[in-house]
Amino acid sequence: MKQFRTLIVCDSPHHGNTRKVADALAEEFPEITVMTINEARAASLKEYDLVGLASGIYYGSFSKPLLAYAETLPRGTAVFTLYTYGIKRDGYVNRLHEILRTRGCRIIGSYGCPGYDTFGPLKLVGGISKDHPNATDIRLAASFYEHLKK
Numbered sequence: 001m002k003q004f005r006t007l008i009v010c011d012s013p014h015h016g017n018t019r020k021v022a023d024a025l026a027e028e029f030p031e032i033t034v035m036t037i038n039e040a041r042a043a044s045l046k047e048y049d050l051v052g053l054a055s056g057i058y059y060g061s062f063s064k065p066l067l068a069y070a071e072t073l074p075r076g077t078a079v080f081t082l083y084t085y086g087i088k089r090d091g092y093v094n095r096l097h098e099i100l101r102t103r104g105c106r107i108i109g110s111y112g113c114p115g116y117d118t119f120g121p122l123k124l125v126g127g128i129s130k131d132h133p134n135a136t137d138i139r140l141a142a143s144f145y146e147h148l149k150k
Ligand SMILES: Cc1cc2nc3c(=O)[nH]c(=O)nc-3n(C[C@H](O)[C@H](O)[C@H](O)COP(=O)(O)O)c2cc1C
Pocket: 011, 012, 013, 014, 015, 016, 017, 018, 019, 055, 056, 057, 058, 059, 060, 061, 084, 085, 086, 087, 088, 114, 115, 116, 117, 118, 119
């Protein structure tokens, strides 16, 4: 029987916060492979049953390269979205999910948690969401992923 496989495509330029969550998931669930966007563009999606799109939040949305990558996904792809942010707020997923819906992808869930943020003036005060993602953020991400597959 073919093994279930998941690809997480991750763009994490600020502090590697989102990559930390993605890598922790890959460590816990052997069916997960994590790739950068460039690596994913060179790979075949046919090998994967589920695709995770992961990035930090920049100016209220997922990263521009990740939004552009989402535009290339084939119709019917099962997708979950994963993100880290400095300040919790509604709507960070809206733009990405709109792209995915327009492309006919199936959005099966989304998980977000805080990530260390030193953007702009925040640097002067030592940043916010320090020490995130932490062990609890990662445990919740693992439980989110586990429930997705059920
Ligand atoms: C240019 C820039 C813009 C950002 N905009 C937001 C924002 O709109 N909302 C927010 O909560 N965090 C914002 N952040 C903080 C990041 O989302 C947060 O630090 C995230 O964990 C970065 O993920 P990464 O390390 O995986 O790149 C911004 C950070 C940068 C560098």
